[in-house]
Amino acid sequence: MLTVNAKEAQQLILTKILERNQASEYLSKFMNRSTNTSTFKRNVPVVTYDVVQPYITRISTGEDSSIISGDRIVELLRSSGTSRGEPRLMPAISEDLDRRTYLYSLLMPIMNKYVSGLGEGKAMYLLFVKAETLTNSGIPVRSVLTSYYKSPHFLHRKHDLYNNYTSPDEVILCPDSQQSMYCQLLCGLVERQHVLRLGAVFASAFLRSISFLELHWCDLVTDIRNGKLNPNVTNTKCRLAMECFLALPNPELADELEEICGCGPWKGILGRLWPNVKYIEAVLTGTMAQYIPMLEFYSGGRIPLVCTMYASSESYFGVNLRPLCKPTDVSYTILPNMAYFEFIPLEDGLRVTDDEEVVGNDKLVSLVDVKVGCYYELVVTTFSGLYRYRVGDVLQVTGFYNHAPQFKFICRRNVILSIDTDKTNEEDLHNSVTRAKKILEDRNHILLEYTSYPDTSTVPGHYVLFWEIKSTCEGVQPLDPQLLESCCVSVEESLDYIYRRCRAHDKSVGPLEIRVVEAGAFDALMDLLVSQGSSINQYKTPRCIESGLALKLLNSKVTASFFSPRDPEWTM
Template sequence: MAVYYFFVNIIILLSCLYEWSLFFLFSRSAKQVQQKLLKNILSTNTKTIYGQKYNFSKIKSYKEFTMLPLTEYQDYFEYISKIRQGDGFVLTSNPIQTLIPTSGTTQGSKLIPFNKKIKNRFQKGLNVWLFNSYLRCPAILTGQQYWSMSPITKASNAKSEKISVGFTEDSSYFGAVKKYFIQKLFATPVMLQKISDPIAHEYLTLLFMICAKDLSLISIWSPTFLIVKLEKLLFYYDQIIKDIAQGTISHKIKIDPVIRKLLFSKLKPNPKRAKELSAINISDKNNWQKIWPKLKIISCWTDGSSATFAYKLKGLFPKVKIEEKGLISTEGIVTIPWFTKQLKPVAYRSHFFEFQDIENKKIYPLWEIVRNKRYTVILTTDGGLYRYKLHDTVEVTDFIGRIPSLKFIGRETAIVDMVGEKVCEEHIQEIFNRLTHYDFIFKLVSPSIKEGKLAYTLFLEPKNYHNYNFAHLKQVFENEMRSNFYYLHAQNMSQLEPLRIFLINHGSGLTTYIKNHLSRGKKEGDIKYQLLTSDLSWDKIFKGQYV
């Protein structure tokens, strides 16, 4: 099979070569490429509702373009509504094919327009990304791959709506030809994305992943995804080995009979692989690396709050290269992992980029930002977002030609993203605002780890401890948080446990909060209360107990 995988990988490698060559060839002409891209976006969309409102046809320079307002998602509400009803030429002249959900603020989820042109722009960046992975480690040419690119979601539309809501399968981000060949390398069948039951999906993902001895690349988002998956393997291991040996799917796994039949056709009895796996004591995490002897690259987040977990993953797979993920969101692709020096250059051929200096708040085009400065990212895309604030803070670390290489620092707004859940402070505040029957002296929401399990915790100091039904509060709050489908997905994938409540001893909440910040060197006048934090240690700082 190694020869077959090598052949397929070579085809994919060669299909990425053209875009990678252009990316590198024009690396010293980033300004010209960006200006041409902006001109194309504006001229293409002059006849749209948005383009006519802001006179796109009269914009002849970047300076004139800067007269357009910076935008947030709420600025697109009325346009998204028109698109959902089937109106054309709203934000883009290129027809919107679907609306992709992503984490929102007060409403929990946003819907981002997606059309053929923005898909092509994503492909440009992803082709460069994939080619760099092959350059970084040519040994992956002889193996299979596991990709986890997006959550499983179901389209949910009212009958009056004309545009679908939801994701297509992950490989659809690539072109038709590349999609065909990439799917030949996938260790897990694409049809697994049609399985909504989290237990069945988890078991089958592990079954096909573990069966793939030739797995050479694992591409995930949060490093905790793989850690949690392998921890869950302990519960399924004996049954998985049995299924691998017999080429079966356990009857305990409840899935649609048609899907079961299709999946069954992809399994063959493999007693040799089952015997190899039986000899591995996976209760010892140091043995996890033995599951995939040909694994060479794990691609995942390594910056921000993921750094700790990426370090842990490296400890579990010491011989495997940890590839730093580029900065990518539903709205656009910002940076691409380069094959040397852990550089992550801007995807300058995909979108038009601007950057707002976090200190002086001035806005600069890509060709004017400088090394060692920090900025927040502003996007203009073929998908209909214009001067759109991503709220991602980045630092310029280096250059490839004249393309800045960026390091992701964190979110500008109060968003906690430990495992891809993207919980927003504004959304949390809205939930509390709706809980009119509860009165708290102090409240704080933060992830915490209890008995090795990660979950969000409500740290509460109520006015009256005896008048509240905390079990009901927990359920109501959890249901509201699960309206953020990324949070829901993280729970379904066992990366987050159910919400917890920690009752703070009466009279100590705010005092403890301030003392903690003072102990970290902050001046009392500079301490700004945050309802949502990413600090995992609050259950050790506050005095009280879980309920």
């Protein structure tokens, strides 16, 4: 019904937002308390976070929520903050939780159309919270997922067969992510025969947990064998909650796990540890696509990888109605009751407008008027006080479900490398790395993780890629310098014309460099950024490093460095 009546639903949402928020200081500047939707579209400007931030700061210091919303701002949601180096705070009202819960409530009915029997077992989902803070006026500041996991909407799900998790709530809500991860994995191993679903919010968090399991499986097996929890778990609520899992020693299960974890490479380990699992769920679109090969390695390529939803701190957006499609084919159907959606057409292919560039109101396209095949930048208006706000996501329309458009997530705006006149966005970087990593895969290596930064300490400056590489064969496999140099060449050949011209003709950009880092370097980077305020649940490896501490950390982990041996082809 929602998608059939998408246009009417969007009109109703905008009308309600204007009726409830007409008296706000922000809207009154442009609409003089009018609730006319045409006046809104004509007068209210398209804005970026720089415009919104002063209002949020005023609310955080004690001013009334009415400066942006007709409802009380009950919390400020901290974005992941890893795309551009610093977190952003998004206003939220109490009923936003209802909207998020509505979207979550659709996921399992959709999955149940494709996979049967999901209510007969449990899910080992690795979910984490981040310790929250308070503003000077007492408003909680936390991640959107922490907000949800601490809410009654999540905690009062006891009779929901489809959300029966292996881990107790006390373990999920443990603020120490290492202790929480240890206990969640322990619960999942104890319940291994009952687990039908594996997952995390982002693929990076799931793989981080598997990496943690590789390091600590001996301790986990010892706990199961002895029926006693490792003393390194010091959180009181965690220890109490785990008592029922380790009430008795279980040497038989310990022997099974020891045999599985101790026998050679971990290729296909997930299916051996959890033999009844039907799929792995995580976000695998956008830059998360980088993790697909590693997930396929651990799953042996036999467990479907599923992406179910599209959401952010600003708003929840939509669901994947074909969850068993290939991750590269995922499209999300936008739900027209989540917020009021508009779109900035990207008329020059993927040329994304800069933050500073003014976008005229006449440029915006409504939800139901987007065109299949075209690229757009997402703009949202919400009940909580965001009006024509540029989220920063670039999407491509792939089709329609009834009258609601379906979008493929392409990239985040303004994550770029630049030395001279070259500008490399996140999508270009990801595509070039994806092409180059196939050279590694042909030689029994997998690219686990990567990031980049523009090194201007040299003359000319040059692009640096940090790569963490894993061998798929037993034993230590030394890296062939020619192999990595070929990867450098492949990356450069895949970048755009302006970069290649700067490299080969103008000589204003130096040869691209790949710095190989030791195992665990990107886990250490994650620890650093989480310690600075990012949420482990929402963490995404930044594709361009700007932080001095992060750069210093990665450079300290470098084991070898390789440069492109020749100029790329550049002529048109």
